[in-house]
Amino acid sequence: MCSEHPLAVKWQSKIIAMVSLNKRCTFQVGENPADERTLTLSSASNGGYYISLRPFVEPKGSESELPYEWAFAGSPKSLEAKKVDELRDDINFNFDFDTNVHLNAENTHRGVVETHWKKWESGLVEERGQVFPFGPDKQAVSFFELWQPIDATRDEFVHISEKSVDQSAARSVVLALDDDNYRGLVITVGKWTQGILFKKAEHTAKGINFLRACESADGKITTLLKYGVDFDRFPSTFVGQKDAELQGAAGAFWKVVESNL
Amino acid sequence: MCSEHPLAVKWQSKIIAMVSLNKRCTFQVGENPADERTLTLSSASNGGYYISLRPFVEPKGSESELPYEWAFAGSPKSLEAKKVDELRDDINFNFDFDTNVHLNAENTHRGVVETHWKKWESGLVEERGQVFPFGPDKQAVSFFELWQPIDATRDEFVHISEKSVDQSAARSVVLALDDDNYRGLVITVGKWTQGILFKKAEHTAKGINFLRACESADGKITTLLKYGVDFDRFPSTFVGQKDAELQGAAGAFWKVVESNL
CATH class of the missing domain: 2.40.128.320 (Protein HRI1, N-terminal domain)
Known part of the structure; x- marks a missing residue:
C-alpha cells in the first residue's frame, strides 16, 4: 500500500x-x-x-x-x-x-x-x-x-x-448512562472504544472509571485500559442499534444514543 | 493486534x-x-x-x-x-x-x-x-x-x-557509488528505500537526485519520491548480498557495502 x-x-x-x-x-x-x-x-x-x-x-x-x-x-x-x-x-x-x-x-x-x-x-x-x-x-x-x-x-x-x-464508513456508536448514582459515556469509532463513568456523589478517584478497548481483525476485543472500582458497570459489548440498551454489572443500563449500524 | x-x-x-x-x-x-x-x-x-x-x-x-x-x-x-x-x-x-x-x-x-x-x-x-x-x-x-x-x-x-x-530481523542493505563524476548512497531498511546521488561538479539543483521507494506486501515496489536529472542512475532494485554490484543507467555501478541478506 x-x-x-x-x-x-x-x-x-x-x-x-x-x-x-x-x-x-x-x-x-x-x-x-x-x-x-x-x-x-x-x-x-x-x-x-x-x-x-x-x-x-x-x-x-x-x-x-x-x-x-x-x-x-x-x-x-x-x-x-x-x-x-x-x-x-x-x-x-x-x-x-x-x-x-x-x-x-x-x-x-x-x-x-x-x-x-x-x-x-x-x-x-x-x-x-x-x-x-x-x-x-x-x-x-x-x-x-x-x-x-x-x-x-x-x-x-x-x-x-x-x-x-x-x-465515514467506520463504526460510530455512542452509549450513555445517567441514573440516580452514575453517569457515563462510551464511544466506539471504528475498532476503538473509550468510556468514562462517574459516580455522581463520589468526588475521589473511587468515583472515576475508564475503559479503552480495541477490536482485532479477528473480532477479539482487547481491554487496554481498565480503571475504577465500578469498572464492571461498563457493558462488555459496545455496539448496537440506536435506542438499544446494553447492560453492565449491578443493573447498569446503557442506552445507544448514536449508531450508524 | x-x-x-x-x-x-x-x-x-x-x-x-x-x-x-x-x-x-x-x-x-x-x-x-x-x-x-x-x-x-x-x-x-x-x-x-x-x-x-x-x-x-x-x-x-x-x-x-x-x-x-x-x-x-x-x-x-x-x-x-x-x-x-x-x-x-x-x-x-x-x-x-x-x-x-x-x-x-x-x-x-x-x-x-x-x-x-x-x-x-x-x-x-x-x-x-x-x-x-x-x-x-x-x-x-x-x-x-x-x-x-x-x-x-x-x-x-x-x-x-x-x-x-x-x-533486527528487518532487511538492512546499503549501496554506495563513488566514481569520477558521481557519489551516492541508497539505504533499504525493511520495506523502505531512500537514496541520494550527487553529481560532484554540479553544485546546483541539477546535481542532486533523490529516491524514496516502498515495497508492498505483494512485493511490488512503489516509487514515492523521484527527483533529479540523473535519477535513472539509481538502480531499479535495491537489495543484494554484500559486495554485489547493482547497475543503474548510464554505467552507474552501485556496490553493496552492507547487507544482512
Missing part, C-alpha cells in the same frame, strides 16, 4: 463533524518544554460526541492512584465549533465529564475552554489554547498539543493517508 | 546501532512556532549508515525547483555517538552528503552538528541541537525535532509498539 502524503484527506479538517481518532504526539504547557508522558487518544463520533483519555505510560509516585493526566468527554451540545478556513477550526468546549472538576482538583480550569485547531501540511493537527487554572480573572496558561490522525478502522496506530479506507 | 504502550521496545533507544525508520512529527527552529511542512523520513541501517530526506508536502514559490527542505546522509564514520543513559544519546554528525553544502547555500551550517536525543515515555524521540548558519563564531540557532519510530517492516506508517515484529 505504501503510505505517503498523509494529507490529502481533506475531510479530516472537519474535526467534529465525523468519526476521528487522534493520538497525541506532544503536550506543552506555558514555558515548559514539549513532552508526552501519556498515551492519549481522543475519539469523536459522527454525531460529535467526544472523549479523551490520557493515561500516563509510566506513572510516578502520587500519580499511581489515578494514573491519568486528565480525561474528559461530552455530547455535541457541550461544544461550539466554528470553521475559520479550510485548515482552521475554533472549538469552545464546556465538558460534560472532566476529571479535574469531578475531583474538585485545585488550580485547574473551570468552564469553557477556547481551543484553536490548525491542520499542518504534513497532516498533523495542532491545538492551541489557554486555561485559567487560578480563576477566570487570574493568570492564563497557554497550551499546545499536537495530534496525529489515526485510521480508526485499524487495530494498530496507522497514520491516516490518502490510501486509508473511507473513515 | 491492538497496539498500546508503544514504548517498551527498549532497543529503540539504540538509535544508530540497528535498523530504524523515523517519521518526523515537528520541526521548530529558534523562536518560531512548531510546524511540519515535510514528509521527512530518516532511515538508519544496522551498520549505522543513515539518510534523511525532507520533501515539502506542498512546496511554495521558489521551493518548487528543489522541493526539499533539506537532505543529508552518511556512513557510520561520519558520526560519533555516545550513550548518555538509557533514554539519552548524543550524536555528532559530520554528514558525507548535505544538500546545503553541495549547493553552497548561504547562511547554512558547515561542519559537525552536535545533537542530543531523548526518548520520551510515550515512545516519541526528541532531538535538540544548535546550528551556526552564519559561521562557527556567530549566532547559534537552536532546533527541536520530534520523531515517531515507525515499523520498518510495514508498508504503511505503523507506530512501533511492543507488539511489532523484531526490527
Whole structure:
C-alpha cells in the first residue's frame, strides 16, 4: 500500500463533524518544554460526541492512584465549533465529564475552554489554547498539543493517508448512562472504544472509571485500559442499534444514543 | 493486534546501532512556532549508515525547483555517538552528503552538528541541537525535532509498539557509488528505500537526485519520491548480498557495502 502524503484527506479538517481518532504526539504547557508522558487518544463520533483519555505510560509516585493526566468527554451540545478556513477550526468546549472538576482538583480550569485547531501540511493537527487554572480573572496558561490522525478502522496506530479506507464508513456508536448514582459515556469509532463513568456523589478517584478497548481483525476485543472500582458497570459489548440498551454489572443500563449500524 | 504502550521496545533507544525508520512529527527552529511542512523520513541501517530526506508536502514559490527542505546522509564514520543513559544519546554528525553544502547555500551550517536525543515515555524521540548558519563564531540557532519510530517492516506508517515484529530481523542493505563524476548512497531498511546521488561538479539543483521507494506486501515496489536529472542512475532494485554490484543507467555501478541478506 505504501503510505505517503498523509494529507490529502481533506475531510479530516472537519474535526467534529465525523468519526476521528487522534493520538497525541506532544503536550506543552506555558514555558515548559514539549513532552508526552501519556498515551492519549481522543475519539469523536459522527454525531460529535467526544472523549479523551490520557493515561500516563509510566506513572510516578502520587500519580499511581489515578494514573491519568486528565480525561474528559461530552455530547455535541457541550461544544461550539466554528470553521475559520479550510485548515482552521475554533472549538469552545464546556465538558460534560472532566476529571479535574469531578475531583474538585485545585488550580485547574473551570468552564469553557477556547481551543484553536490548525491542520499542518504534513497532516498533523495542532491545538492551541489557554486555561485559567487560578480563576477566570487570574493568570492564563497557554497550551499546545499536537495530534496525529489515526485510521480508526485499524487495530494498530496507522497514520491516516490518502490510501486509508473511507473513515465515514467506520463504526460510530455512542452509549450513555445517567441514573440516580452514575453517569457515563462510551464511544466506539471504528475498532476503538473509550468510556468514562462517574459516580455522581463520589468526588475521589473511587468515583472515576475508564475503559479503552480495541477490536482485532479477528473480532477479539482487547481491554487496554481498565480503571475504577465500578469498572464492571461498563457493558462488555459496545455496539448496537440506536435506542438499544446494553447492560453492565449491578443493573447498569446503557442506552445507544448514536449508531450508524 | 491492538497496539498500546508503544514504548517498551527498549532497543529503540539504540538509535544508530540497528535498523530504524523515523517519521518526523515537528520541526521548530529558534523562536518560531512548531510546524511540519515535510514528509521527512530518516532511515538508519544496522551498520549505522543513515539518510534523511525532507520533501515539502506542498512546496511554495521558489521551493518548487528543489522541493526539499533539506537532505543529508552518511556512513557510520561520519558520526560519533555516545550513550548518555538509557533514554539519552548524543550524536555528532559530520554528514558525507548535505544538500546545503553541495549547493553552497548561504547562511547554512558547515561542519559537525552536535545533537542530543531523548526518548520520551510515550515512545516519541526528541532531538535538540544548535546550528551556526552564519559561521562557527556567530549566532547559534537552536532546533527541536520530534520523531515517531515507525515499523520498518510495514508498508504503511505503523507506530512501533511492543507488539511489532523484531526490527533486527528487518532487511538492512546499503549501496554506495563513488566514481569520477558521481557519489551516492541508497539505504533499504525493511520495506523502505531512500537514496541520494550527487553529481560532484554540479553544485546546483541539477546535481542532486533523490529516491524514496516502498515495497508492498505483494512485493511490488512503489516509487514515492523521484527527483533529479540523473535519477535513472539509481538502480531499479535495491537489495543484494554484500559486495554485489547493482547497475543503474548510464554505467552507474552501485556496490553493496552492507547487507544482512
